[in-house]
Amino acid sequence: MNAVVFYSNTGQSKAIATYFANQLGYPLVDIETKCAEHYRNLVLVFPVHCQNIPDIVKHFLKNVSVENLTAIATYGKMCCGNVLYEIQKNYQKNIVAGAYIPTKHSCIDNDDVFCDFDKLKHIVEKVKEPSYIQIPKLYKNPLADVFPKLRSKLGLTIQKNADCSGCNLCAERCSFGAIKSGKTNSNCIRCLRCVEACPHQALKIKLGLPLKVYLRKKKTQEVIIYT
Ligand SMILES: Cc1cc2nc3c(=O)[nH]c(=O)nc-3n(C[C@H](O)[C@H](O)[C@H](O)COP(=O)(O)O)c2cc1C
Structure with a gap:
């Protein structure tokens, strides 16, 4: 096929x-x-x-x-x-x-x-x-293979704001059972599907300083x- x-x-x-x-x-x-x-x-x-x-x-x-x-x-x-x-x-x-x-x-x-x-x-x-x-x-930067998931975890956090209606669509869309009522747990890989899925834009990403600086690169x- x-x-x-x-x-x-x-x-x-x-x-x-x-x-x-x-x-x-x-x-x-x-x-x-x-x-x-x-x-x-x-x-x-x-x-x-x-x-x-x-x-x-x-x-x-x-x-x-x-x-x-x-x-x-x-x-x-x-x-x-x-x-x-x-x-x-x-x-x-x-x-x-x-x-x-x-x-x-x-x-x-x-x-x-x-x-x-x-x-x-x-x-x-x-x-x-x-x-x-x-x-x-x-x-490929040799550092790319050094704890990539940990780097992504340290790089950004997902935060819920007051616009959350508790609809839990974020949890429904998450493939890893990594979020419930807008709160992420240790399964989260920061793929940002929940942020994209939220109908109220109640999930925001907060970048850590190293990632913020990295993303300013050419x-x-x-x-x-x-x-
Ligand atoms: C966890 C994570 C890691 C990423 N790492 C890289 C990266 O190493 N280099 C890069 O250029 N973009 C990186 N990106 C950006 C994505 O590759 C890019 O936005 C991609 O097009 C998203 O595809 P999607 O919308 O189909 O998920 C990363 C995004 C996420 C969420």
Whole structure:
């Protein structure tokens, strides 16, 4: 079977996955629903988290067999790490295309979303006429692999304000049982899905100083495509 499978918390990866699903006529499948174990052509779209592949995507890749994989990583214009190379090295050799796509950073309010969809046409063509490629290794900060989850925890906190109506939609949307009535617990990976989901904008993020300084760094707008 063919599909576009996506993992997305704040909608950026989902928007790109939707583009591919529409262009290719493939079903659009949320990685958190029951996915197939085998795909002929699979387009996988997910965000870079702390320069790494999110755990849920690693788990999916470990349990799936794919004849032709197209792997698309969205990132918040800071650093995309080396996630596509890591996918090919550790999980799926059969990559036919890949891309790193700069999008709105989940932690930056007024950041620009990706809209240069014309740039992705080559990928659509390559999915239709697949042949295997080698993903090159990019520079990745060696510190990126040092306690990435802990760094994300220390980097920001999610705080509830007086606008909370107690509807608990945040808890319903959370994949990890990490929030209840607007209060996060130790399962929280700071994916910010709850912040996005709150209908009253009652959840706000508070950045720690190191992350605040880091996010002021020069951003990259580079779309990197491998076909
Ligand atoms: C926990 C977390 C870690 C992130 N780490 C990075 C990163 O290392 N480099 C980067 O450029 N963007 C990073 N981002 C930004 C996301 O990769 C980016 O906003 C992505 O497009 C969000 O996709 P989504 O809306 O589909 O979840 C991070 C976002 C979160 C929530």
